Amino acid sequence: MPRLDDKVVLVSGGASGIGAATARLVVREGGKSVVADRDEEKGRALADELGASALFLPLDVTREAAWQKAIAVTAETFGGLHGLLNAAGIGTRTDIESCTLEDYRRVNDINALGTFLGCKTVIPAMKQSGGGSIVNISSVLGLRGASYALAYCASKGAVRLLTKHVALHCAQMKYNIRCNSVHPGYIDTPMVAPRLTQNVGNMSGRQWLEELHPLGRLGEAGEVANMILFLLSDEASFSTGSEFICDGGLTA
Numbered sequence: 444m445p446r447l448d449d450k451v452v453l454v455s456g457g458a459s460g461i462g463a464a465t466a467r468l469v470v471r472e473g474g475k476s477v478v479a480d481r482d483e484e485k486g487r488a489l490a491d492e493l494g495a496s497a498l499f500l501p502l503d504v505t506r507e508a509a510w511q512k513a514i515a516v517t518a519e520t521f522g523g524l525h526g527l528l529n530a531a532g533i534g535t536r537t538d539i540e541s542c543t544l545e546d547y548r549r550v551n552d553i554n555a556l557g558t559f560l561g562c563k564t565v566i567p568a569m570k571q572s573g574g575g576s577i578v579n580i581s582s583v584l585g586l587r588g589a590s591y592a593l594a595y596c597a598s599k600g601a602v603r604l605l606t607k608h609v610a611l612h613c614a615q616m617k618y619n620i621r622c623n624s625v626h627p628g629y630i631d632t633p634m635v636a637p638r639l640t641q642n643v644g645n646m647s648g649r650q651w652l653e654e655l656h657p658l659g660r661l662g663e664a665g666e667v668a669n670m671i672l673f674l675l676s677d678e679a680s681f682s683t684g685s686e687f688i689c690d691g692g693l694t695a
């Protein structure tokens with residue numbers, strides 16, 4: 444039995460990395476994927492590869508009108524909307540002294556405000572579809588701090604608690620909508636690629652990052668997508684407002 448039989452899932456940040464791996468898995472498990480991203484070239488190429496069960500929609504997650512349009516077109520094209528993965532995100536290396544107001548706003552606008560807009564805009568469409576599952580990607584850096592990641596930690600901490608609010612509100616309103624956060628360790632995606640070649644002391648960036656994880660390696664996008672698939676599916680029917688960690692033991 445496919446695990447997402449006919450479920451329609453919109454993936455923000457679906458053109459690359461963890462979002463793209465999830466969009467592929469959704470189709471493999473019998474669902475429909477909407478690849479929504481500001482990178483039109485990569486997003487369209489992935490949707491073409493996935494065929495009739497996928498659609499690309501241009502989306503800048505910081506724009507409310509763009510979210511409204513993407514959700515309306517999704518429901519119109521596939522006849523409903525049952526899943527949302529908020530994966531669009533950016534990383535920066537900043538500390539409290541060097542971080543500019545502009546940097547802080549840019550990271551928080553995409554990572555935190557973009558997730559807020561996604562959750563807010565999708566709820567009416569999910570209600571119309573009889574319920575659904577929202578998955579927000581936070582990070583291990585939404586659970587603990589890092590001296591080099593001020594704006595990123597602040598944005599991912601916000602995603603963690605925003606998720607709990609959405610879960611509690613939807614439960615109280617009896618919408619049959621669940622909402623959970625996923626907290627990856629360092630995953631081998633284009634976001635992390637620049638750090639792999641930057642030496643830390645006498646170690647390569649890759650080696651330094653690998654040693655942070657007790658399993659001794661970086662994660663793969665597909666490993667995080669497997670956890671997200673579970674949360675999008677009805678197998679996770681009693682999980683809401685929870686933090687799901689996928690970090691090779693980093694936070695242990």
Ligand SMILES: NC(=O)c1ccc[n+]([C@@H]2O[C@H](COP(=O)([O-])OP(=O)(O)OC[C@H]3O[C@@H](n4cnc5c(N)ncnc54)[C@H](O)[C@@H]3O)[C@@H](O)[C@H]2O)c1
Pocket residue numbers: 455456457458459460461462479480481482502503504505529530531532533534553557580581582583626627628629630631632633634635
């Ligand atoms: N890779 C990691 O180590 C790691 C660890 C923890 C959390 N995360 C989080 O996982 C999520 C996915 O990251 P990834 O590693 O797959 O990165 P990635 O760079 O491969 O993919 C991110 C995608 O988001 C899109 N995007 C960026 N800004 C956007 C915007 N304003 N509107 C629409 N799309 C936008 C990009 O075009 C890209 O396709 C992010 O939220 C990231 O913070 C990643």
